[in-house]
Amino acid sequence: ERPEALPYDLAGVRVVISAGGTREPLDPVRYLGNRSSGKQGFALARAAAQRGATVTVVAGSTADPGDPAGVEIVRVANAQHLSDEMTKRAAEADVVIMAAAVADFRPVAVAESKIKKGEAGPAPIELTTNPDILRGLVESRAAGRIPGHTVIVGFAAETGDETGGVLDHGRAKLRRKGCDLLVVNAVGDGKAFGTEDNTGWLLSASGTETALPLGSKTLMSSRILDEVRVLVPDEHG
Ligand code: CTP
Ligand code: CA
Numbered sequence: 001e002r003p004e005a006l007p008y009d010l011a012g013v014r015v016v017i018s019a020g021g022t023r024e025p026l027d028p029v030r031y032l033g034n035r036s037s038g039k040q041g042f043a044l045a046r047a048a049a050q051r052g053a054t055v056t057v058v059a060g061s062t063a064d065p066g067d068p069a070g071v072e073i074v075r076v077a078n079a080q081h082l083s084d085e086m087t088k089r090a091a092e093a094d095v096v097i098m099a100a101a102v103a104d105f106r107p108v109a110v111a112e113s114k115i116k117k118g119e120a121g122p123a124p125i126e127l128t129t130n131p132d133i134l135r136g137l138v139e140s141r142a143a144g145r146i147p148g149h150t151v152i153v154g155f156a157a158e159t160g161d162e163t164g165g166v167l168d169h170g171r172a173k174l175r176r177k178g179c180d181l182l183v184v185n186a187v188g189d190g191k192a193f194g195t196e197d198n199t200g201w202l203l204s205a206s207g208t209e210t211a212l213p214l215g216s217k218t219l220m221s222s223r224i225l226d227e228v229r230v231l232v233p234d235e236h237g
Helices: 039-050 079-090 132-142 166-177 217-231
Strands: 012-021 023-026 031-034 054-059 071-076 095-098 105-107 127-130 153-157 179-186 197-204 209-216
Touching: 012 079, 012 217, 031 105, 031 127, 031 197, 039 054, 039 071, 039 095, 054 079, 054 095, 071 217, 079 095, 105 132, 127 197, 132 166, 153 166, 153 217, 166 179, 166 197, 179 217, 197 217, 209 217
Parallel strands: 012 054, 012 095, 054 071, 095 153, 153 179
Antiparallel strands: 023 031, 105 127, 179 197, 197 209
Protein backbone atom coordinates (compact mmCIF):
# COMPACT_ATOMS: atom_id res chain seq x y z
CA GLU A 1 0.00 0.00 0.00
CA ARG A 2 1.07 3.61 -0.39
CA PRO A 3 1.35 5.71 2.73
CA GLU A 4 -0.50 8.99 2.84
CA ALA A 5 1.26 11.94 1.16
CA LEU A 6 4.89 11.84 2.26
CA PRO A 7 6.06 14.68 4.49
CA TYR A 8 9.33 16.39 3.53
CA ASP A 9 10.48 16.62 7.12
CA LEU A 10 13.98 15.08 7.06
CA ALA A 11 15.66 17.67 4.83
CA GLY A 12 19.27 18.13 5.93
CA VAL A 13 19.14 15.13 8.28
CA ARG A 14 22.03 12.68 7.80
CA VAL A 15 20.87 9.08 8.20
CA VAL A 16 23.11 5.98 8.24
CA ILE A 17 21.38 2.61 8.01
CA SER A 18 22.87 -0.88 8.21
CA ALA A 19 21.02 -3.52 6.20
CA GLY A 20 21.20 -7.19 5.32
CA GLY A 21 23.13 -10.03 6.87
CA THR A 22 26.78 -10.62 7.61
CA ARG A 23 28.93 -13.43 6.24
CA GLU A 24 31.55 -14.71 8.63
CA PRO A 25 34.32 -16.44 6.69
CA LEU A 26 35.51 -20.00 7.31
CA ASP A 27 37.92 -20.22 4.39
CA PRO A 28 38.29 -18.43 1.03
CA VAL A 29 35.07 -19.93 -0.35
CA ARG A 30 32.83 -20.57 2.68
CA TYR A 31 31.05 -18.52 5.30
CA LEU A 32 28.46 -18.64 8.06
CA GLY A 33 25.56 -16.42 7.07
CA ASN A 34 21.91 -15.69 7.69
CA ARG A 35 18.73 -15.21 5.67
CA SER A 36 18.32 -11.46 6.10
CA SER A 37 17.07 -9.98 2.81
CA GLY A 38 17.92 -6.37 3.65
CA LYS A 39 14.43 -5.33 2.61
CA GLN A 40 13.60 -3.45 5.82
CA GLY A 41 16.85 -1.48 5.79
CA PHE A 42 16.46 -0.55 2.13
CA ALA A 43 12.78 0.37 2.61
CA LEU A 44 13.84 2.70 5.42
CA ALA A 45 16.56 4.19 3.23
CA ARG A 46 14.13 4.84 0.40
CA ALA A 47 11.55 6.38 2.73
CA ALA A 48 14.11 8.60 4.48
CA ALA A 49 15.51 9.83 1.15
CA GLN A 50 11.99 10.63 -0.09
CA ARG A 51 11.53 12.74 3.04
CA GLY A 52 14.65 14.72 2.24
CA ALA A 53 17.33 12.96 4.31
CA THR A 54 20.90 12.37 3.13
CA VAL A 55 21.08 8.59 3.38
CA THR A 56 23.91 6.05 3.45
CA VAL A 57 23.21 2.33 3.59
CA VAL A 58 25.96 0.04 4.87
CA ALA A 59 24.85 -3.24 3.36
CA GLY A 60 25.96 -6.79 4.06
CA SER A 61 24.49 -9.73 2.19
CA THR A 62 21.08 -8.96 0.71
CA ALA A 63 18.54 -10.24 -1.76
CA ASP A 64 18.44 -7.88 -4.74
CA PRO A 65 16.99 -4.85 -2.97
CA GLY A 66 16.57 -2.68 -6.07
CA ASP A 67 18.37 0.63 -6.21
CA PRO A 68 16.87 3.34 -4.02
CA ALA A 69 17.31 6.69 -5.80
CA GLY A 70 19.72 9.12 -4.22
CA VAL A 71 21.02 6.74 -1.55
CA GLU A 72 24.74 6.04 -1.05
CA ILE A 73 25.42 2.32 -0.69
CA VAL A 74 28.53 0.91 0.96
CA ARG A 75 29.06 -2.84 0.78
CA VAL A 76 30.58 -4.82 3.66
CA ALA A 77 31.17 -8.54 4.13
CA ASN A 78 31.31 -9.41 7.79
CA ALA A 79 30.43 -8.05 11.23
CA GLN A 80 33.87 -6.54 11.82
CA HIS A 81 33.71 -4.54 8.57
CA LEU A 82 30.16 -3.48 9.38
CA SER A 83 31.28 -2.36 12.82
CA ASP A 84 34.16 -0.34 11.36
CA GLU A 85 31.95 1.41 8.79
CA MET A 86 29.11 2.15 11.17
CA THR A 87 31.40 3.48 13.88
CA LYS A 88 33.18 5.75 11.40
CA ARG A 89 30.00 7.01 9.72
CA ALA A 90 28.05 7.47 12.94
CA ALA A 91 30.43 10.27 13.93
CA GLU A 92 28.85 12.37 11.16
CA ALA A 93 25.26 11.22 11.37
CA ASP A 94 22.13 12.64 12.97
CA VAL A 95 20.39 9.25 12.90
CA VAL A 96 21.91 5.75 12.99
CA ILE A 97 19.69 2.74 12.36
CA MET A 98 20.94 -0.83 12.92
CA ALA A 99 18.60 -2.82 10.68
CA ALA A 100 21.29 -5.37 9.79
CA ALA A 101 21.15 -8.96 11.01
CA VAL A 102 24.61 -9.14 12.55
CA ALA A 103 26.00 -12.63 13.18
CA ASP A 104 26.37 -13.11 16.93
CA PHE A 105 29.32 -15.44 16.40
CA ARG A 106 32.13 -15.95 13.91
CA PRO A 107 34.60 -18.78 13.37
CA VAL A 108 37.70 -18.33 15.54
CA ALA A 109 40.03 -19.26 12.70
CA VAL A 110 39.77 -18.42 9.01
CA ALA A 111 41.66 -20.98 6.92
CA GLU A 112 43.97 -19.40 4.33
CA SER A 113 43.24 -22.11 1.80
CA LYS A 114 40.11 -24.11 1.11
CA ILE A 115 39.35 -26.65 3.81
CA LYS A 116 39.59 -30.19 2.35
CA LYS A 117 37.19 -33.00 3.10
CA GLY A 118 40.02 -35.37 3.96
CA GLU A 119 39.69 -38.83 5.48
CA ALA A 120 38.94 -37.94 9.10
CA GLY A 121 35.51 -36.40 8.61
CA PRO A 122 34.45 -32.93 9.68
CA ALA A 123 36.25 -31.00 12.39
CA PRO A 124 34.06 -28.95 14.74
CA ILE A 125 33.90 -25.22 14.02
CA GLU A 126 34.96 -23.16 17.00
CA LEU A 127 33.12 -19.85 17.33
CA THR A 128 33.78 -16.59 19.11
CA THR A 129 31.44 -13.68 19.85
CA ASN A 130 31.26 -10.70 17.48
CA PRO A 131 31.30 -7.15 18.83
CA ASP A 132 27.84 -5.75 19.63
CA ILE A 133 27.79 -2.86 17.16
CA LEU A 134 24.60 -1.26 18.49
CA ARG A 135 25.84 -1.25 22.07
CA GLY A 136 29.18 0.01 20.85
CA LEU A 137 27.47 2.96 19.15
CA VAL A 138 25.57 3.82 22.33
CA GLU A 139 28.82 3.62 24.32
CA SER A 140 30.64 5.78 21.77
CA ARG A 141 27.95 8.42 22.08
CA ALA A 142 28.23 8.36 25.86
CA ALA A 143 32.01 8.76 25.49
CA GLY A 144 31.62 11.73 23.12
CA ARG A 145 33.00 10.01 20.00
CA ILE A 146 29.53 10.32 18.40
CA PRO A 147 27.58 13.59 18.79
CA GLY A 148 25.24 13.57 21.78
CA HIS A 149 22.25 14.53 19.63
CA THR A 150 22.60 11.48 17.34
CA VAL A 151 19.50 9.29 17.45
CA ILE A 152 20.31 5.56 17.67
CA VAL A 153 17.74 2.98 16.56
CA GLY A 154 17.90 -0.80 16.91
CA PHE A 155 15.86 -3.69 15.58
CA ALA A 156 14.95 -6.92 17.30
CA ALA A 157 13.32 -10.01 15.87
CA GLU A 158 11.72 -11.91 18.73
CA THR A 159 9.58 -14.94 19.40
CA GLY A 160 7.91 -15.62 22.70
CA ASP A 161 9.31 -18.45 24.84
CA GLU A 162 8.88 -19.86 28.35
CA THR A 163 10.57 -16.77 29.87
CA GLY A 164 8.29 -14.21 28.28
CA GLY A 165 6.42 -12.88 25.26
CA VAL A 166 7.72 -10.89 22.30
CA LEU A 167 7.09 -7.58 24.07
CA ASP A 168 8.85 -8.70 27.29
CA HIS A 169 11.94 -9.67 25.29
CA GLY A 170 11.76 -6.37 23.41
CA ARG A 171 11.63 -4.28 26.60
CA ALA A 172 14.56 -6.15 28.09
CA LYS A 173 16.57 -5.73 24.89
CA LEU A 174 15.87 -1.98 24.76
CA ARG A 175 17.28 -1.63 28.28
CA ARG A 176 20.28 -3.83 27.48
CA LYS A 177 21.17 -1.97 24.28
CA GLY A 178 20.56 1.54 25.57
CA CYS A 179 19.36 2.84 22.19
CA ASP A 180 16.67 5.52 21.78
CA LEU A 181 14.22 3.40 19.79
CA LEU A 182 13.88 -0.35 19.35
CA VAL A 183 11.76 -1.78 16.55
CA VAL A 184 10.51 -5.14 17.77
CA ASN A 185 9.38 -7.58 15.09
CA ALA A 186 7.34 -10.62 16.00
CA VAL A 187 8.83 -13.54 14.06
CA GLY A 188 8.14 -17.23 13.65
CA ASP A 189 5.62 -18.91 11.33
CA GLY A 190 7.49 -17.52 8.32
CA LYS A 191 7.00 -13.91 9.44
CA ALA A 192 9.53 -11.16 8.68
CA PHE A 193 12.47 -13.03 7.11
CA GLY A 194 12.28 -12.47 3.36
CA THR A 195 8.61 -11.59 3.49
CA GLU A 196 6.95 -8.30 2.60
CA ASP A 197 5.02 -7.79 5.80
CA ASN A 198 6.15 -7.09 9.35
CA THR A 199 4.33 -6.72 12.63
CA GLY A 200 5.49 -5.61 16.04
CA TRP A 201 6.13 -2.68 18.38
CA LEU A 202 8.15 0.50 18.48
CA LEU A 203 9.63 0.96 21.96
CA SER A 204 11.32 4.17 23.04
CA ALA A 205 13.82 4.79 25.83
CA SER A 206 11.39 7.36 27.22
CA GLY A 207 8.88 4.55 27.76
CA THR A 208 6.42 4.96 24.88
CA GLU A 209 5.22 1.73 23.24
CA THR A 210 3.54 1.98 19.85
CA ALA A 211 2.00 -1.05 18.17
CA LEU A 212 3.04 -1.51 14.55
CA PRO A 213 0.11 -3.31 12.97
CA LEU A 214 0.62 -5.76 10.13
CA GLY A 215 1.69 -3.82 7.08
CA SER A 216 4.33 -3.51 4.40
CA LYS A 217 7.94 -2.66 5.20
CA THR A 218 7.27 0.65 3.43
CA LEU A 219 4.48 1.52 5.84
CA MET A 220 6.53 0.31 8.79
CA SER A 221 9.40 2.52 7.62
CA SER A 222 7.27 5.62 7.59
CA ARG A 223 6.01 4.85 11.11
CA ILE A 224 9.58 4.41 12.34
CA LEU A 225 10.73 7.64 10.68
CA ASP A 226 7.78 9.54 12.20
CA GLU A 227 9.09 8.63 15.67
CA VAL A 228 12.71 9.26 14.70
CA ARG A 229 11.81 12.74 13.44
CA VAL A 230 10.47 13.74 16.84
CA LEU A 231 13.85 12.87 18.42
CA VAL A 232 16.01 14.83 15.94
CA PRO A 233 16.70 18.31 17.31
CA ASP A 234 15.42 21.04 14.94
CA GLU A 235 18.83 22.56 14.25
CA HIS A 236 19.83 19.21 12.70
CA GLY A 237 16.93 18.92 10.29
N1 CTP B 1 23.34 -6.03 16.74
C1 CTP B 1 24.57 -5.45 16.63
N2 CTP B 1 25.70 -6.21 16.79
C2 CTP B 1 25.61 -7.52 17.06
C3 CTP B 1 24.35 -8.14 17.18
C4 CTP B 1 23.22 -7.36 17.01
O1 CTP B 1 24.64 -4.23 16.40
N3 CTP B 1 26.73 -8.23 17.20
C5 CTP B 1 22.14 -5.17 16.60
C6 CTP B 1 21.21 -5.55 15.47
O2 CTP B 1 21.55 -4.90 14.27
C7 CTP B 1 19.88 -5.06 16.01
C8 CTP B 1 20.03 -5.21 17.52
O3 CTP B 1 21.42 -5.27 17.77
O4 CTP B 1 19.67 -3.70 15.74
C9 CTP B 1 19.38 -6.40 18.12
O5 CTP B 1 19.89 -7.57 17.52
P1 CTP B 1 19.56 -8.96 18.17
O6 CTP B 1 20.20 -10.05 17.40
O7 CTP B 1 18.08 -9.02 18.38
O8 CTP B 1 20.23 -8.76 19.62
P2 CTP B 1 21.28 -9.62 20.40
O9 CTP B 1 21.86 -8.71 21.43
O10 CTP B 1 22.24 -10.30 19.48
O11 CTP B 1 20.39 -10.66 21.18
P3 CTP B 1 19.88 -12.15 20.79
O12 CTP B 1 20.51 -13.04 21.79
O13 CTP B 1 18.38 -12.06 20.96
O14 CTP B 1 20.28 -12.46 19.37
CA1 CA C 1 21.67 -11.69 17.76
